[in-house]
Amino acid sequence: MTRARVFIREVNSLRFPLKMQFRTRSIRNYPTESNEIGDTSINLRPTEDIPGPKALPLIGNLFRFMPYIGEYYNVNVLTLMRMLHEKYGNIVKLDGLKKQPTIFLFCPELCKSMYQLQGKIPIRIAMEPLHNYRKNREDIYKGQYGLTTSQGELWKEFRSKVGPHMMRPKIVKMHVAQIHDITNEFVDKISTLLDPKTLELPDDFMNELYKWSVESMCSIALNYRMGCLKSNLAIDSDAQIMINCVKEMFDLTYRIENVPSLLEINNRRNYQKLFNALDKINGISAKYIENAKNNILKTADADRDYSILEKLLCIDEQTALVMALDILMSTDTTSNAAGALLYHIANNKEKQEKLRKEVMSVLPDKTTPITPDVLEKIPYVKGCIKESMRLFPITNGILRNMPKDVSLGGYFIPKGTNVIACHAVLSMDPKYFACPMEYIPERWIRDSPEFSSHKSIHTYVYMPFGYGVRACIGQRFAEMELEILLLKVIRNFRIEWHYGPLEHESQIVNTVKSPLRFKLIDL
Template sequence: MSYQRAMLVRSALLAGAKGNVLNIGLIERYASTVLQADVKSPEETEWNEAKSFDEIPGPRALPIIGNMFRFLPHIGEFGNQPVMEQMRNLKKQYGPIVKLDGIPHRRTVVFLFDPELSEKMYRMEGRWPTRIAMETMVQYREERPELYKGNYGLASSQGKDWHNFRSKVNQHMMQPRTIKPHVGQINEVAQDFIEKMRKLRDPETLELPKSFNNEMNKWALESICAIALDQRLGCLEFDLPTDSEPQIMINAVHDMFDLFYKLEILPSLWKVYRTRNLKKLFHCFDIMSGISKRYISLAREKLRESTSMGNEELSMLQRLVAIDEQTANVMIMDMMLAGIDTTSNAAASALYHIATNPQAQEKLHQEAAKVLPEKDSPVTYEALNKIPYTKACIKEALRMSPIAIGNLRTMQKDIVLEGYKIPSGIDVIACHGIMSQDPEQFPRPKEFIPERWLQGSEDNISAKAAHPFAYMPFGFGPRTCIGRRFAQLEMETLLTKVIRNFRVEWHHEPMKFKSRFIQTVASPLQIKLLDL
């Protein structure tokens, strides 16, 4: 018995003796209850000893004007910097945790630049992780109840609604065998794109045109449509008419991301009144929704005609339609939203890094030649399991040129990070785009070293030495990117086909990037293609 407990029992015994009442068991239970009331959990102790939320380092918001002036072009200290550079400077000035508030119509955000802090944050995300919804999309879907019926999809829903939708589609999107029915389609798209690249390059310089960035968008759109709509849209045809369905779709997707940036990131009054940009965005959604509905109807007819097919032979669209038409429509819209600009820019940056690293390119070519005996040999499902160096090149390109700065979570419980209180309801961003370029995590971070991702790589460069939460290009946990396998399929197939057919070179200034809703390639993708 502890000293404190013994003293409590002694006091109770003395009191009981005076009253001629001696119930030892009752006295001991009383003493135990009193002591337990004084004992606090480690979490409570940590919270009570932590510094306040207001003490978190960060730019100080000024009265009335807040912090917005710091991000204005030509005026603010961060005004003319890309988002990644802004994040680097915030980390440099304030440390591993930074609070940013005082931005009109925007919530306070805490940025994390340390993988251990990020891990602790993720471990507290709960069963149904929450993050800021794309509010313009929520608004659009709320205004069309006949189409969405309160089901807003993965990008816009939260809590149990999000969990229920994710549970419906997860088995059809995340399992490795999911990509198998689509390998042939994606190979055909890549082969057509190779032929188009040959025709697009300048006959004298052998360089691709300045407009090739848009051609990469067309490739990504054609690829995701082959998967999501189970149809070729015709995006890779030459001289597409301006009123053709593929060109209308391409324009809608391109405009959509620009408008997302203006409405969701930059200050906007769309919540006050229906702005011109909001109307434009809703028109883009209408275009995509209309085209999606038509192809869903076609998929439903094909499903009726293919009752003899095994489940593994069904396309992703057919599987979704088999759940219900509404789920299919919402999921396809989300795939279009997330699977075009992201994949095209990731593939473009990978091509750039390969073109500027001839030693890595030679290893890549040797690997491609083994799985593709001829230049026009198809990429097969089996071949995709035999290209570890290609996969390593993609990982390294995403490390050096991340598409997003990181992952956001809205805290559902109070948590202490770096000794500071983070109350429930606060938005926290784990900035993996910065962590993945930290020399403490990845030695020689500015060098393109695919070998760091391979088994048996040297200890001084191996990615295994990095904290597991430093690099997360596809997210973490239940909210990990649901289209990851399809994006990898598209990029692996394209890179294998390109390097099997060409030696790629870069003879321009280093690649520049710009920040829209995501980080995109800003420099013209004028890669030189030499036939092999």
């Protein structure tokens, strides 16, 4: 049965009973903002009163996403969010694509309320195609599906095992030397990629950033070098296949989850392609995980850096395997964040010169090693990274599935509803950021004389790595990698940009689409 038919059947069976239920239900049965039952001081309105595109009988809003007739056809996620916000306000309901409506929040106070109501074990029903794959490959996952797709107690147990080895600053510091060496090698390679006449990087430099990210994550996860930074890496090499398959995984997952289709055969084909890509990723990862395990058995040096895999093997081999797979599949996000970061630095000469002064103060010589102590003395570097992620967030929002009936913004939100805090829209809103389209790293630096509005930034506006216990577990590693990359590039080159605004594609994650033809001048 096609998705459209399933949706029509659900609408026919549920639409009118739900309408009657919402209109006749006593206000005493609605939960309040504090999630208590029976408070009559708040007059909650029914879910169907939330502003949003008007759904048609039987087909809901499906027609709005169809070719030629749909106002949302071929519109990316971020643009869709902006359109909904501009037309309908701070809380918007979109019916017709899932069993339950999706609620979009465009106000930091509403986002705060959502996080307060998410429960002790937040539910995030996302990337279901990936979860379906992992359930289908029980011989690999054996009931442990990782942090991305697990829910409930299964997720909580997994997180409790891996959290201490991923989130502690002390653990991250242990890998600084590894990433420094890899980034040194990467910067040396950059010099060989420059066009001798224009001093510009090639159109496919984004792919080089993917290689740097894969090599870095493989080193952290497995203490093993994949060899991504070798010159003239073959198209059929493990590294390049991994890069291509990870990009394909995100694209296909987005198409299956978010691009409406009346033809079931389209979904079957996309699922087949997705499973094929994931099989390749797992096959390559398994080989390097096995190599890393063999190296562990051979090595008895107590002074060496221990990989995430080795630390987790002491707890549970299956947990170690699944976490290593998750880490190796996360390279797409860091590489795109790096591409956008270099663009913003290249496109803002004054900020780059100010950044270079700080970099020169901690790295007086090009060969000065980057240590954990150095990373404690670079507030402007950190501000540059935060500001880039405000203008180019990796994800557009944070989704939570409501664990019980709750109220948001004076409306009743039933259990099981997906609610999205749209932080990418909020981060560009002049209500919350002065000069929101400008790249101003100073806004993140306390007591900055150039920009004094740091204290006015609402806590729940900017969330590049998520929130609470379901925040990105690799945040500290990603920040460390970006810091080291920026330090090394700025210490070695003056970077320029002579093209138009950076183009990107917005799906599950935001990806750079412009050829990154940076001009680099050796210092």
